[in-house]
Amino acid sequence: MPPERFYDVAVIGAGPAGLAAAVAASDAGARVTLVEREERPGGILKQCVHDGFGLIRFGEKLSGPEYAYRYLRLAAERELPILTQTFLLALERDAEGYRLRLQNSRQGVFELCAAAVVWAAGCRERTARQVFIHGDRPAGIFTAGMVQYMVNVQGYLPTRRCIILGSGDIGLIMARRLTLEGARVLGVFEIKPEPSGLMRNVVQCLHDFNIPLHLSSTVTRVHGPKRVEGVTVAAVDERLQPIPGTERTIACDALILSVGLIPENDLIESSGLPLDPRTGGPIVDQNLMSCREGLFCCGNALHVNDLVDYVSESGETAGRAAAAYVFTGRRQRELIAVKAGANLLSLVPQQLDRKSGGAVTFYFRSAHTLKNALLTISAGGQILKQKKYLVLRPPEMQRLVFEQAAIPHNAAELAFAITGGGGE
Amino acid sequence: MKIPEELTCIECPLSCTLRLKETDGKIEVSGNQCRRGEEYGRKEALHPCRSLTTTVATGYAHCPRLPVRTAGEIPRELLFAALREIKKLVVREPVLTGQVLIKNLLGTGVDVIATGELNEQDI
Numbered sequence: 001m002p003p004e005r006f007y008d009v010a011v012i013g014a015g016p017a018g019l020a021a022a023v024a025a026s027d028a029g030a031r032v033t034l035v036e037r038e039e040r041p042g043g044i045l046k047q048c049v050h051d052g053f054g055l056i057r058f059g060e061k062l063s064g065p066e067y068a069y070r071y072l073r074l075a076a077e078r079e080l081p082i083l084t085q086t087f088l089l090a091l092e093r094d095a096e097g098y099r100l101r102l103q104n105s106r107q108g109v110f111e112l113c114a115a116a117v118v119w120a121a122g123c124r125e126r127t128a129r130q131v132f133i134h135g136d137r138p139a140g141i142f143t144a145g146m147v148q149y150m151v152n153v154q155g156y157l158p159t160r161r162c163i164i165l166g167s168g169d170i171g172l173i174m175a176r177r178l179t180l181e182g183a184r185v186l187g188v189f190e191i192k193p194e195p196s197g198l199m200r201n202v203v204q205c206l207h208d209f210n211i212p213l214h215l216s217s218t219v220t221r222v223h224g225p226k227r228v229e230g231v232t233v234a235a236v237d238e239r240l241q242p243i244p245g246t247e248r249t250i251a252c253d254a255l256i257l258s259v260g261l262i263p264e265n266d267l268i269e270s271s272g273l274p275l276d277p278r279t280g281g282p283i284v285d286q287n288l289m290s291c292r293e294g295l296f297c298c299g300n301a302l303h304v305n306d307l308v309d310y311v312s313e314s315g316e317t318a319g320r321a322a323a324a325y326v327f328t329g330r331r332q333r334e335l336i337a338v339k340a341g342a343n344l345l346s347l348v349p350q351q352l353d354r355k356s357g358g359a360v361t362f363y364f365r366s367a368h369t370l371k372n373a374l375l376t377i378s379a380g381g382q383i384l385k386q387k388k389y390l391v392l393r394p395p396e397m398q399r400l401v402f403e404q405a406a407i408p409h410n411a412a413e414l415a416f417a418i419t420g421g422g423g424e
Numbered sequence: 425m426k427i428p429e430e431l432t433c434i435e436c437p438l439s440c441t442l443r444l445k446e447t448d449g450k451i452e453v454s455g456n457q458c459r460r461g462e463e464y465g466r467k468e469a470l471h472p473c474r475s476l477t478t479t480v481a482t483g484y485a486h487c488p489r490l491p492v493r494t495a496g497e498i499p500r501e502l503l504f505a506a507l508r509e510i511k512k513l514v515v516r517e518p519v520l521t522g523q524v525l526i527k528n529l530l531g532t533g534v535d536v537i538a539t540g541e542l543n544e545q546d547i
């Protein structure tokens with residue numbers, strides 16, 4: 001293989017996670033290339049024109065494109081090659097590392113080799129097929145991210161009167177965006193008893209514009225043979241089943257879904273890499289290395305983040321670790337499991353490599369809203385750390401730094417659990 | 425101006441429900457669990473401010489919209505008027521991120537800046 005085809009680190013996806021990973025790996029001395037299927041780097045941030053990005057990292061409320069721009073500049077300063085409009089078709093392990101089969105219109109199908117790979121392919125939205133709704137499948141059913149792309153990038157308003165199903169942040173943001181653009185958002189329907197987006201977005205995107213939020217309610221049927229003409233909504237009981245007699249039909253021309261995101265991992269999953277059912281992303285250690293040596297993962301492909309600042313942080317961790325892996329050579333890891341116990345919805349990393357010491361950054365979500373909660377980290381029944389939280393909510397991912405020195409040498413696993421509290 | 429009876433404080437994840445009462449032009453806040461809630465409630469009742477983000481049209485078919493935002497917050501009641509003003513703009517030349525597109529929007533003292541780029545290659 002000619003040398004220009006061999007890299008130390010190949011990064012798949014040039015969103016904020018991939019860009020941060022590539023910059024960190026390059027700063028650690030690695031020869032890096034980025035692979036991006038779209039025409040421009042920046043990932044999903046390109047269409048997120050609203051602000052609120054970068055408060056932790058830059059202390060400013062930037063819009064999505066501005067946040068991406070800061071990282072694109074860092075990549076440009078380092079002259080990192082970004083192969084745009086290039087799709088990763090397959091990723092194979094060989095003696096020297098990884099062989100990437102790529103495709104683009106300039107070179108057709110071609111190969112690159114890299115000693116380490118950082119998977120930063122982001123996430124995708126749940127679609128109509130993944131939520132159970134009766135009735136026709138007319139035009140006018142969109143995901144919130146699709147509408148975001150149409151309105152913000154293409155400059156096209158796909159609805160005049162719509163209903164939003166699900167109260168995820170992208171749906172809330174789009175409720176405001178569509179209202180400002182002159183569409184009527186008749187209501188947001190959320191099957192759970194509490195909103196799944198951040199309270200700031202409920203206030204500034206719905207309350208500000210008198211858009212009603214219907215909790216414990218869902219859409220049960222879509223009407224219209226060709227184009228959406230209306231939807232039937234109903235209240236649900238504690239088992240999330242529609243309550244007979246509460247149905248009503250609302251005339252509208254679109255149904256917009258904001259029912260969650262899933263890490264984009266088809267390609268690496270099909271190669272047999274173990275995923276964590278809680279996060280939908282690969283199982284990783286604190287260096288964000290997956291169960292396969294030399295394959296790292298970060299950003300929304302690892303687990304869905306609500307703050308881009310943490311996405312960049314995970315990119316840096318993965319990029320730095322990938323470079324270190326290439327330069328220090330392979331060595332046996334000494335892995336212990338990290339168990340997500342009571343009241344944890346998700347926890348990353350899922351493993352610790354005891355051979356790389358130091359502090360570990362954990363990210364977790366609680367399974368429900370818990371007030372006066374207590375997080376306990378223990379090993380073999382011995383409590384190592386406790387932390388109190390006034391409130392924990394599933395939409396708000398928590399970050400916690402933990403010193404490995406506290407873990408006894410013979411510990412077989414580390415256990416996280418949350419107790420106390422209760423609902424509201 | 426009529427003040428709302430209740431507000432949700434968004435200054436921290438506790439999301440306290442604030443109750444507001446006006447007596448002799450003074451706003452009394454209750455239901456807050458800390459000082460920040462009191463300040464938030466008073467400011468939201470009297471002068472709610474928001475930043476505005478949107479897009480403007482460009483003259484370039486390949487890149488039809490340019491994202492923009494207000495460089496700071498403007499009074500909430502001006503959001504729609506501000507939007508109408510911003511919509512009048514059509515960008516027909518290259519623009520850099522952060523470049524001022526409208527100075528002193530509606531006399532608020534706040535500028536409108538580009539949050540994306542339009543460079544020669546895109547055109």
Ligand SMILES: Cc1cc2nc3c(=O)[nH]c(=O)nc-3n(C[C@H](O)[C@H](O)[C@H](O)COP(=O)(O)OP(=O)(O)OC[C@H]3O[C@@H](n4cnc5c(N)ncnc54)[C@H](O)[C@@H]3O)c2cc1C
Binds near residue numbers: 037088
């Ligand atoms: C519609 C939507 C709206 C969002 N809005 C917000 C928000 O308002 N605020 C917020 O903080 N977070 C938001 N998020 C979460 C957001 O994704 C993160 O903040 C952040 O952008 C994630 O960065 P990332 O780099 O992990 O993924 P992305 O930004 O999604 O980047 C992944 C990149 O990988 C590329 N890629 C994927 N597969 C391949 C392949 N096989 N070959 C080559 N390239 C590939 C993609 O084209 C993309 O550019 C949103 C997510 C979505 C889906």
Ligand code: SF4
Binds near residue numbers: 434437439440455
């Ligand atoms: S009043 Fe204080 S404690 Fe309550 S939500 Fe506001 S900032 Fe948080």
